Amino acid sequence: MLINQVMVIGAGQMGAGIAQVFAQAGLRVKLNDLNEDALQKGLDGIKKRLTKAVEKEKMTENEKQQAFENLEGTTDLRAASDCDLIIEAVVEKMEVKTKVFQSLDAIAPDHAILASNTSSLPITEIAAVTKRPSQVIGMHFMNPVPVMKLVEIIRALQTSDETYEAIEQMTEKLNKTPVEVNDFPGFVSNRILMPMINEAIYTVYEGVSSVEDVDTVMKLGMNHPMGPLTLADFIGLDTCLSIMEVLHEGFGDSKYRPCPLLRQYVKAGWLGKKSGRGFYSYE
Numbered sequence: 001m002l003i004n005q006v007m008v009i010g011a012g013q014m015g016a017g018i019a020q021v022f023a024q025a026g027l028r029v030k031l032n033d034l035n036e037d038a039l040q041k042g043l044d045g046i047k048k049r050l051t052k053a054v055e056k057e058k059m060t061e062n063e064k065q066q067a068f069e070n071l072e073g074t075t076d077l078r079a080a081s082d083c084d085l086i087i088e089a090v091v092e093k094m095e096v097k098t099k100v101f102q103s104l105d106a107i108a109p110d111h112a113i114l115a116s117n118t119s120s121l122p123i124t125e126i127a128a129v130t131k132r133p134s135q136v137i138g139m140h141f142m143n144p145v146p147v148m149k150l151v152e153i154i155r156a157l158q159t160s161d162e163t164y165e166a167i168e169q170m171t172e173k174l175n176k177t178p179v180e181v182n183d184f185p186g187f188v189s190n191r192i193l194m195p196m197i198n199e200a201i202y203t204v205y206e207g208v209s210s211v212e213d214v215d216t217v218m219k220l221g222m223n224h225p226m227g228p229l230t231l232a233d234f235i236g237l238d239t240c241l242s243i244m245e246v247l248h249e250g251f252g253d254s255k256y257r258p259c260p261l262l263r264q265y266v267k268a269g270w271l272g273k274k275s276g277r278g279f280y281s282y283e
């Protein structure tokens with residue numbers, strides 16, 4: 001299947017990063033957000049990162065211009081009507097994602113693949129709300145998207161081999177490494193990563209250690225590039241909580257219960273780096 005025109009829904013940290021890597025790989029990409037300010041912030045972030053890459057001589061001015069030209073912003077979902085691949089990267093809430101997929105299903109051409117960048121939600125359930133379940137798949141990028149090499153590709157029960165192969169080839173075109181996984185809560189990445197982050201939060205909650213010291217133990221003791229609490233702030237505490245809830249509900253096992261401190265921070269609007277405060281302050 002030929003993929004020329006791509007659309008990314010949601011211009012947050014993941015959506016903007018995904019749009020950037022497609023534009024850099026020479027594909028035409030439309031970046032969509034409901035909110036004009038969020039869209040502009042996403043586009044500005046891409047421009048800033050590409051400008052920095054030119055300054056660092058990682059990219060030529062010409063390549064930067066070409067990537068800009070491949071990129072277009074829109075707040076109108078109907079712009080999906082000429083797209084071959086649409087990747088959803090809106091908030092980690094099933095009710096929001098299923099609404100987006102139902103709308104996209106009605107707008108996108110019959111041949112189009114609908115992918116979700118969800119961190120943990122069942123792709124099978126998302127596929128079932130469309131009239132093209134065999135063309136629905138999980139394409140899970142890692143944060144920060146321009147840097148991280150992995151794309152976890154999640155097959156729903158209904159996903160066809162043709163859809164899988166098209167997404168696998170596209171991942172390679174983006175110069176990333178695909179790993180195929182089945183549709184189970186948290187897939188592989190977040191089934192392993194998020195309980196570690198949740199446990200780090202419990203360690204602070206139970207007074208075993210401070211935020212800084214927990215991070216230092218994992219950075220210097222385990223050679224992690226970021227401590228788990230810095231990483232939680234970087235991912236977004238709302239996203240971390242949503243993922244823990246999916247694991248908790250999906251497996252019905254109390255070992256996945258979200259730490260009360262995580263819930264409290266999210267209720268306070270302390271969502272991490274994106275809101276200016278989480279376990280650390282970013283003001």
Ligand SMILES: CC(=O)CC(=O)SCCNC(=O)CCNC(=O)[C@H](O)C(C)(C)COP(=O)(O)OP(=O)(O)OC[C@H]1O[C@@H](n2cnc3c(N)ncnc32)[C@H](O)[C@@H]1OP(=O)(O)O
Pocket residue numbers: 049056058118119141142143144145146147148189190193225226231235
């Ligand atoms: C929740 C999910 O569903 C799944 C997930 O994504 S979980 C999160 C997975 N990601 C991680 O675990 C990230 C862990 N952290 C890291 O790997 C590193 O700290 C990091 C790559 C983010 C930064 O690395 P660093 O060496 O400390 O910083 P720095 O030297 O400034 O940056 C290294 C490169 O990354 C780039 N970079 C850093 N942050 C970036 C960002 N937010 N966006 C784009 N590029 C970024 C820098 O520009 C730099 O690029 P060059 O090498 O081309 O110059």
Ligand SMILES: NC(=O)C1=CN([C@@H]2O[C@H](COP(=O)(O)OP(=O)(O)OC[C@H]3O[C@@H](n4cnc5c(N)ncnc54)[C@H](OP(=O)(O)O)[C@@H]3O)[C@@H](O)[C@H]2O)C=CC1
Pocket residue numbers: 009010011012013014015032033034035038089090091092093096100117118119120140141142143234235236239274
């Ligand atoms: N953060 C991470 O490290 C990772 C996240 N993911 C997944 O990626 C997805 C997005 O996460 P992330 O980018 O961090 O989240 P953000 O909160 O940064 O961005 C989400 C964006 O989607 C917008 N949005 C919400 N609803 C709609 C809609 N119906 N149509 C269009 N845009 C909409 C939001 O706008 P507004 O703010 O106005 O509501 C916001 O701009 C989630 O499913 C998450 O689990 C996957 C890998 C890593």
